[in-house]
Amino acid sequence: MSKKTVRDIALAGQRVLMRADFNVPLQAGVITDDTRIRAALPTIQYILAQGASLVLMSHLGRPKGKVKPELSLKPVAQRLSELLGQPVKLAPESVGDEIEAVAAALKPGAVLLLENTRFHAGDKKNDPEYARQLAQLGEIFVNDAFGTAHRAHASTVGVTEYLPAVSGFLIEKEIEFLGRATGNPERPYIVLLGGAKVSGKIGVINNLLGKADKILIGGGMANTFFKAQGLEVGDSLVENDALETASALVAEAGDKLVLPVDVVVADAFANDATYKTVAINKVAPGWRILDIGEATIAAYQKILKTARTVVWNGPLGVFELANFAKSTFTIAKSLAELDAVTIIGGGDSAAAVKIAGVKTQMSHVSTGGGASLAYLEGQALPGLEALDELVN
Ligand code: ADP
Numbered sequence: 220m221s222k223k224t225v226r227d228i229a230l231a232g233q234r235v236l237m238r239a240d241f242n243v244p245l246q247a248g249v250i251t252d253d254t255r256i257r258a259a260l261p262t263i264q265y266i267l268a269q270g271a272s273l274v275l276m277s278h279l280g281r282p283k284g285k286v287k288p289e290l291s292l293k294p295v296a297q298r299l300s301e302l303l304g305q306p307v308k309l310a311p312e313s314v315g316d317e318i319e320a321v322a323a324a325l326k327p328g329a330v331l332l333l334e335n336t337r338f339h340a341g342d343k344k345n346d347p348e349y350a351r352q353l354a355q356l357g358e359i360f361v362n363d364a365f366g367t368a369h370r371a372h373a374s375t376v377g378v379t380e381y382l383p384a385v386s387g388f389l390i391e392k393e394i395e396f397l398g399r400a401t402g403n404p405e406r407p408y409i410v411l412l413g414g415a416k417v418s419g420k421i422g423v424i425n426n427l428l429g430k431a432d433k434i435l436i437g438g439g440m441a442n443t444f445f446k447a448q449g450l451e452v453g454d455s456l457v458e459n460d461a462l463e464t465a466s467a468l469v470a471e472a473g474d475k476l477v478l479p480v481d482v483v484v485a486d487a488f489a490n491d492a493t494y495k496t497v498a499i500n501k502v503a504p505g506w507r508i509l510d511i512g513e514a515t516i517a518a519y520q521k522i523l524k525t526a527r528t529v530v531w532n533g534p535l536g537v538f539e540l541a542n543f544a545k546s547t548f549t550i551a552k553s554l555a556e557l558d559a560v561t562i563i564g565g566g567d568s569a570a571a572v573k574i575a576g577v578k579t580q581m582s583h584v585s586t587g588g589g590a591s592l593a594y595l596e597g598q599a600l601p602g603l604e605a606l607d608e609l610v611n
């Protein structure tokens with residue numbers, strides 16, 4: 220990445236406007252997972268240590284341009300204050316004269332958090348006037364919101380029209396690791412792909428097919444490949460309008476694309492359903508595939524053992540149901556033992572490695588679901604593109 224980072228700009232005495240991704244899960248006003256807040260801490264602490272004051276902004280949930288009190292960033296301000304060990308004041312708004320006065324009065328080392336930027340329709344519309352108002356609140360713009368880097372919004376892209384714009388450490392780290400996946404990874408390079416649907420991952424397969432040594436398929440998306448090969452899939456989740464694409468991919472990929480040889484089938488989509496493991500040509504009508512089988516797990520483990528780089532996106536079974544979580548958690552634990560760079564992309568996959576208790580043993584677990592997928596598809600991320608170029 221030839222983009223400037225917070226390291227490439229003088230921050231002392233400056234007022235920094237930073238876009239973070241504080242879009243955390245909430246249950247009845249309580250944060251159930253503060254990973255995204257913690258992920259922003261290195262950049263926040265660096266900025267403050269340089270003697271700058273800090274105005275933070277983020278969206279939370281989908282308020283659709285209206286003020287929704289239940290989507291206030293108040294719980295985030297509180298949690299952030301605890302994590303930083305200093306007060307974090309929540310502004311009642313994200314723009315306006317009053318907020319400008321509060322921001323202008325900030326002393327070096329002080330932190331202000333703006334209220335949810337998506338309370339304004341102008342954020343998602345990348346409205347230049349809303350972007351200009353946000354830009355009034357700082358002298359330097361830092362983007363560390365990897366989770367929204369695939370969106371051109373006022374708070375991610377619009378503001379860069381008005382201020383010097385650099386990335387934070389989280390975006391830098393995400394690009395460093397995801398960049399290996401799409402760039403020049405150490406070989407053998409194995410991609411593990413699962414998840415519910417093949418349609419959402421076709422872009423990833425197309426982009427990584429030329430780069431990976433093997434692409435191992437699991438999850439619901441495998442079903443569409445099975446059906447495309449004329450196999451019986453019973454009541455499994457299948458995308459009938461993706462059958463041709465699946466056939467074309469198999470033809471193009473040859474033995475680079477590896478499909479399961481056995482699967483766990485159930486008589487209903489429920490944890491208390493009757494289930495059994497069968498060879499892939501023994502799926503009977505009325506049954507549905509909810510996990511990959513033990514022979515496949517063993518085959519995939521064997522291939523993974525040779526890897527120097529692994530990218531994993533998409534659970535290999537319905538891991539939310541204990542009886543169909545085996546392959547996902549077993550493979551997660553296998554990845555933890557590899558002597559390889561292990562990169563996890565996708566919201567559910569990140570959740571799976573966390574539940575498996577091996578998150579800290581991965582080289583990188585992306586904080587951005589949609590953004591990591593877009594990056595793996597080879598798309599340019601507008602939030603990254605808009606940042607200032609590093610000139611040597
Ligand atoms: P990620 O968020 O990591 O990109 P996806 O959103 O693509 O992953 O897919 C995750 C979902 O895929 C999970 O909810 C999981 O239950 C589902 N899934 C995995 N295997 C199957 C299957 N065989 N049948 C139906 N759904 C599946």
Ligand code: MG
Nearest residue numbers: 565566567588
């Ligand atoms: Mg998902």
